[in-house]
Amino acid sequence: MKGVREIYLDNAATTKTSDKVMKKIIDMCTEFYGNPSSMHNKGLESDNMIREAAQIVSKAILCSEDDIYFTSGGTEANNMAIRGVSKANKKRGNHIITTEIEHSSVRNVYRSLEEEGFRVTYLNVDKEGYVNEDELKNAVNDDTILVSIMYVNNEIGTKQNIEKLGNIIKNKNSKTYFHVDAIQAFGKYVINVDREKIDLMSISGHKIHAPKGIGALYVRKGVKITPIIYGGGQEGGMRSGTENTSGIVALGETTKETYKNLKVNTEKMVEFKTKLVSELFKKVSDVYVNGPDIEKSAPHILSLRFKDIKGEALLHSLSDVGIYISMGSACAAKKHDLSKTLSSIGLTENEIYGTVRLSFSPDNYVDDIPYIVDNIATAVEKIRKVLKG
Structure with missing residues (x-):
């Protein structure tokens, strides 16, 4: 003003958006503008830069770069995880679990799946926003295919003990997938997806000084998931559509800077x-x-x-x-x-x-x-x- x-x-x-990231975006739009699906040098150049960004993001959460799928943001990543896993595993079970304090991009997906016939358990929280661990343990059963719990609440800042919750889920049913909305945690904490038993994790670029319109979903190798967007088969067939190369490179750059500092x-x-x-x-x-x-x-x-x-x-x-x-x-x-x-x-x-x-x-x-x-x-x-x- x-x-x-x-x-x-x-x-x-x-x-x-940081000045350093803005310079990267301008370079991508004016110099490295090739379609990453093209087979000529300009396209290969862009594709290599996407892979480099995937390496940076994967290093931050200690996973393989092949487990990172770029999206248009956190909302798409959450939808992709929840709908993709629920649809792919419906024959195995139709019970899914989340909490009462999730972001609308999680909560409303669960509501829509509930209308489609899935049985949903909404876990309560205490006055500080922490999940009731006994309630979670009692809720997981042989029919449970997915649990979604946010790492950090976007309104009150409650940081869940994700490692403990992950162990509760896996000890009760090792086949239940654990999805974590880490949009407010990525760039604020060191996250170890193996130690914390995370199978899918959503992140968003514009929460850590990247531009709006870029996010990512981590999907552990072996997780049964179906795409929610179909087309040319980009991102290993998981998320079709021409990649937002400038946004992806910006996310890689800001991830590197954020975790360095x-x-x-x-x-x-x-x-x-x-x-x-x-x-x-x-x-x-x-x-x-x-x-x-x-x-x-x-x-x-x-x-x-x-x-x-x-x-x-x-x-x-x-x-x-x-x-x-x-x-x-x-x-x-x-x-x-x-x-x-x-x-x-x-x-x-x-x-x-x-x-x-x-x-x-x-x-x-x-x-x-x-x-x-x-x-x-x-x-x-x-x-x-x-x-x-």
Whole structure:
């Protein structure tokens, strides 16, 4: 916004594409523009760059590059995993499991499969958003073909113990596939798909400073899965359509940079979040953290609940002064539906309406915290006065 100091605190919704990645994209569009399916040198050049990106992504999660399939983003990756596995394994069983706090790109796929005759179990979570392990263990049976659980919740930052949950699933039924939506975890944590018993995992580029429109799905070798998009047989027949070469290369570049600087970037975000909460709680009354304590939650996500205000009013007040936050998941923001995640952890309707989400990146600086806190305090005071009449 011209003439206004801008502080972007909505990085769980999307991130700014880095300058280094933008240069790669321009190079891909102007120099390395060949169709990767073409057999001439220009096409082979593009295909080699795709393979190089697959190697980078696979190295980050400790798998084979042949197990990485590029998609248009996280939503497609989730659909591809859930529908692809469910359809391919229906003769073996029709029971699938997920949680009450999944992203809509998981939850709504499960609902559609439920309408098609699959039996779905929705696991409950506690007040911090953690899956009930006993409930999971009791839910998995001989008929269970798939379990989907997100690594990090996009609204409240709950980080599940994926390794423990994976072991529970495999110990109960070794043939049950474990799908993990890691869209908010990739680039924030070291992920080991073998150790954590992950069979399929979804990631998204624009959450880690790549452009929108690129994601990937990890599929463990041997997983029985059917494509959901048919055509020319690209991506080993798993995902037809001409590859988004520039997006794929950008995802590889940002993955490399993100994991090279993972420790430093994580420490920066933790410091920013910790200081922000400390200063905010000094200046604003009746404000609470939703979900886990900030020491336990993902470094980049903070869900705050304010008494006697509307979160949407706070969002717009801060936007007017160049501070950009959200009310929760960007994918559901315009529907004005009550957050399923917040209701699942026990919040009332008024508490849900009083909730906002702040989400961070290494581009946020502690020097901006006084400006952020002062503007939140001013906005909250004004909103409370208006609502109290």
